[in-house]
Amino acid sequence: MAEIRVQNLRKAFGDFVAVQDSNFVVEDGEFFVMLGPSGCGKTTTLRMIAGLELPTGGKILLGGEDVTMRRARERDIAFVFQLFALYPHMNVRKNIGFPLLAQGMASAEIRTRVEETAKLLRIDHLLDKSVSGLAGGDRQRVALGRAIVRRPKCFLMDEPLGTLDTEFRDLMVHELRELHNRIHATTVYVTHDQMEAMSMADKIAVMNHGVIEQFGSPREIYDRPATMFVADFIGSPPMNFLRFGGRLAKGAKEIVVQGAKVAVPEVREDIAPADMALGIRPEHIRFDDASKLRGAIYGTEYLGTTQIVAVETADGIIKARVPAGLHLNPGEQVGLTLSSARLSLFEKGTGRAVRTAMHDQVAEARHG
């Protein structure tokens, strides 16, 4: 197992820049997720780490060794593909043992290793079956088996749960994380599904248009999004934005939104007059008739323990997550109270988050 260090990694296909100067470090034994919409460059980054694409610029270090230009087979990594890439002309046993065969391992040892791996994944009863007859979850387990059997330096996974049914997906998310906890393999996992990312990752990099927008723990990314893109991409429903304008000075503790004063975490930097956005998660909104920030109920979405309420304000619809028991009628006027400590401020032009007291525990706000 080894750490992965990516430095100024860049990839261009002709005029199209797929990955722009990416920097991140995956610590030894960490479960790292690259999250982003399709076409954001996450798969390209993964393929460069694997050696399936060569970068246009930058460096990739694997366990301290520069492997940037090395062939895939010389990197000692394992890759799980979205479509699993199980060889249809081989049975499960041969599929799992295939990487060991490349190393010229004795067949008796291959046998033991394959059986150990199959036990670990609870697929030992399937070893002599043909892969074409397997269910999605089992195919996934075989693909994982082929990856872990070799005990490589790290695992790379490209949307491995993308083709599974929702039911299987939840199961596999759990299984994957559990497997990771057992074998502590450095893992880079690519997905566009925030649920997968949030529930499995130690660290997440959110990518958009070839740029890493934020790099941090799931909690950090959810609570302190570094950019409006991250705030909007993570969370279901995503973060609400309310426009406000004017100057922000260091030490400011209050802003004015739609004529109402809103307390915010203390601002830690001076911002020139610009269009700004106040970011608020749906669960940090409460209904309070005394509040000056007002809106009309537009619709509700019942979710069991909570409900998502769409409120039409002067600045468009914002969504609040409130207890399901609350009875609300469409058209009803409500006042909104925002939890001051959990508010994010963004510069609208750049999308960048303004440094506030919320970031005090973080060494440095990372973006770009």
Next chain:
Amino acid sequence: MSLTTAHSVVAPSSNSKRIAGVLVVGYALISIVPLLWIFATSFKTPPDSIAYPPKIVFQPSIEGYCNLFTTRTRQTPEYINSLGPATGFCDETVRKRNMVIAGPSNFLPRFVNSLIIAFGSTFCAVFLGTLSAYGFSRFKVPLADDLLFFILSTRFMPPIAVAIPIYLMYRELGLSDTALGMILLYTAVNVSLAVWLLKGFIDEIPREYEEAAMIDGYTRLQAFWRTVLPQATTGIAATAIFCLIFAWNEYAFAALLTSGTAQTAPPFIPTIIGEGGQDWPAVAAGTTIFLVPILVFTILLRKQLLRGITFGAVRK
């Protein structure tokens, strides 16, 4: 198919199935009757083969096959009587016609030529075709589209249109009437078909298979050999049949470029007619034997052939 609904859109109705059945049987009869006639003729005696009205029921004889494999000379009855007892069925049959077997005919070596040239050129065309198709399918080949079009363009005219230049070239190069020359020629004609057919098949095989193998420690060639090739067998078999049928049946070039040592069966079989009267049973026997290899090969690979023909029409 487990559909039991009366008005299924996918399952053909029993009526249309019946019509299709009748059409297929009718077409099969039309195609098979000439073959059956040749097969029957090969077991007739020469007089029976030219009898009028034609004989449907006749006493089978292998005289045609005897004549096919031997050359014979006409002798006086006195000379034949002076010989010892006949050494076999063929000997006996031939003596009845006042002839003796002079030696083996050229049919067997010509047939072997056909086998060598057809299978040799098929192997070369499929081998080269698979490698180029893989290259075109997986790598960024500069001007790939133009190159593929060029490869296809070699099939724009019937190959025989270039017979004279090829004849002259072959004479200069000393390739006339050599098995190597014929293998090269048939390979050149077939390789374009092979590249195009196989490229389609290889395009269908996801790259992830090789990528997975290469990450797992295999070289590209090993990955190709162990993951791509096994999955391309259907396509390779279909392509091989097409190439083999062409090379096996080719007559015009063979007639033009081979006359002796490298002559193949197609131009040889008609020459049997000339030897000692119109020996239709021998010709029919040659044709029947000539049909066997391709028949066996096609029956063995019929599933792949069907897939090769319907290729592109149905996506998995």
